Amino acid sequence: VITEYVDRRNTLVEEMEKIEGVTIAKPKGAFYCIAKLPVKNADNFAQWLLEEYDFNGETVMVAPAAGFYSTPGVGLDEIRMAYVLKKEDLIKSAQILKEALKVYKD
Numbered sequence: 001v002i003t004e005y006v007d008r009r010n011t012l013v014e015e016m017e018k019i020e021g022v023t024i025a026k027p028k029g030a031f032y033c034i035a036k037l038p039v040k041n042a043d044n045f046a047q048w049l050l051e052e053y054d055f056n057g058e059t060v061m062v063a064p065a066a067g068f069y070s071t072p073g074v075g076l077d078e079i080r081m082a083y084v085l086k087k088e089d090l091i092k093s094a095q096i097l098k099e100a101l102k103v104y105k106d
Contacts, residue, residue, distance in 0.1 A: 005031060005083070007087065008083040008084075008085075008087055008090060009026065009027060009031075009033070009083050010026075011083070011087045011090050011091065012033055012081065012083045012090045012094065013026050013033060015090065015091055015094035015095075016033070016035050016081075016094055016097075018094070018098070019094065019097065019098045019101065020038075020101075021037070021038030021101070022035055022036065022037055022038070022101075023035070023036045024036070031082055031083060031084060032080050032081060032082040032083065033080070033081050033083065034065050034068075034075075034078050034079070034080055035078060035079055035081060036077055036078050037077055037078065037079060037101065038077075038101065039077055039101075039104065039106055040076070040077060040106045041076060041077070041106070042062075042064040042065060042066065042075070042076060042077055042078055042079050043064045043066070043076075044106075045062075045064075045079075045104060046061075046062050046063070046064050046079065048104060049061070049062065049100060053100050053103075053104075055095075055096045055099045055100065058092070058096055059096060059100075060093045060096045060097055060100075062079040062080065062081055062097075063079060063080040063081075064076075064078075064079060064080075065078035065079055065080045066078070068080060081093075
């Protein structure tokens with residue numbers, strides 16, 4: 001199980017690092033990643049993804065990261081993504097996110 005989750009983590013991090021403007025840290029003990037996006041407000045972006053955006057009929061669900069911090073104002077441009085899916089789905093999710101960021105207007 002550990003090997004599978006390390007592989008999933010590495011896959012997600014590698015795919016997210018390919019997206020221009022995105023920075024992501026490699027977690028050491030969690031099953032989720034925090035990624036900084038080139039957006040002003042991750043809450044608005046996450047809502048837009050679910051309500052208005054699709055790429056080939058699919059979209060992704062992300063959690064805005066600000067709620068995971070105790071300091072007000074921190075993480076407003078960050079999202080939290082769990083890597084509990086199959087590697088193929090993680091790759092597809094990163095591709096959808098990449099395409100969404102190309103057309104998203106803050």
